[in-house]
Amino acid sequence: MELVEELSFMYQPDCFEDVIYRYQDTVYRIAFTYCRSTAEAEDIAQEVFIKYLTKAPHLTGEDHLKAWLIRVTINSSKSYLRSSWFRKNVPLSEQEGFIIEDSTNYDIHNAIMALPKKYRTVVILYYFEDYTVREISKILNRTETAIQTQLQRARGKLKEELREDWIND
Numbered sequence: 001m002e003l004v005e006e007l008s009f010m011y012q013p014d015c016f017e018d019v020i021y022r023y024q025d026t027v028y029r030i031a032f033t034y035c036r037s038t039a040e041a042e043d044i045a046q047e048v049f050i051k052y053l054t055k056a057p058h059l060t061g062e063d064h065l066k067a068w069l070i071r072v073t074i075n076s077s078k079s080y081l082r083s084s085w086f087r088k089n090v091p092l093s094e095q096e097g098f099i100i101e102d103s104t105n106y107d108i109h110n111a112i113m114a115l116p117k118k119y120r121t122v123v124i125l126y127y128f129e130d131y132t133v134r135e136i137s138k139i140l141n142r143t144e145t146a147i148q149t150q151l152q153r154a155r156g157k158l159k160e161e162l163r164e165d166w167i168n169d
Contacts, residue, residue, distance in 0.1 A: 020049055023066065026129055027073045033120040034077030036113055044076050051076075067139050070129075074121070074140075111161040119154035122147055 027048050032041035051072055059065045112123055125131045125139065133151070137144045 016053060019052065019065065019069075023069050024049075026066070027069055029124055029128060030070060030073045030121065031077050033113070033124050034074070034117065035080055040080060044073065044080060047076050048072050063135075067135075070125070070139055107162060108158075111158050114161060115154055115157055119150055119157065122150045123154045123158075126151055 024045060027045045028041050031044035031048075032038070035041055035044065048069060052069065057068060059068055112120060115123065121140065122136060125136045126133070131139070133144050133147045136142075137147045140147070
């Protein structure tokens with residue numbers, strides 16, 4: 001009961017709901033790029049927002065808040081991937097007979113998800129979250145040159161993959 005009282009004391013309805021509304025898609029997409037599972041990405045996103053609520057970090061502005069949420073999402077996703085539960089379970093999508101019905105962007109989605117993690121994260125942050133190379137380098141603690149190289153390699157891999165899919169259809 002103490003936790004509930006503590007959470008209700010720290011809860012700021014307008015601010016917290018606004019943060020969830022603005023960043024739920026960002027947090028979910030990043031979590032999904034790591035774990036490749038809708039359910040797990042939703043769990044990680046929920047965990048990130050609970051951390052935001054309970055820790056109530058003192059952030060200096062909108063950019064700092066978004067960077068904090070992205071960093072926590074990446075760390076939570078990596079923790080999930082290191083967990084023994086993850087290593088001992090087989091996703092439903094890998095079981096025989098399971099069919100995935102997806103949107104019209106199925107090929108693009110699959111091509112992005114087929115990229116190595118370091119490329120997936122950079123592509124999501126650059127193209128879907130509209131971060132600059134400089135901002136991504138700060139968030140991921142990598143040099144700008146490394147980010148540019150990863151984007152270039154990711155584009156090449158995506159181009160190859162999508163061309164093969166298009167030719168095979």
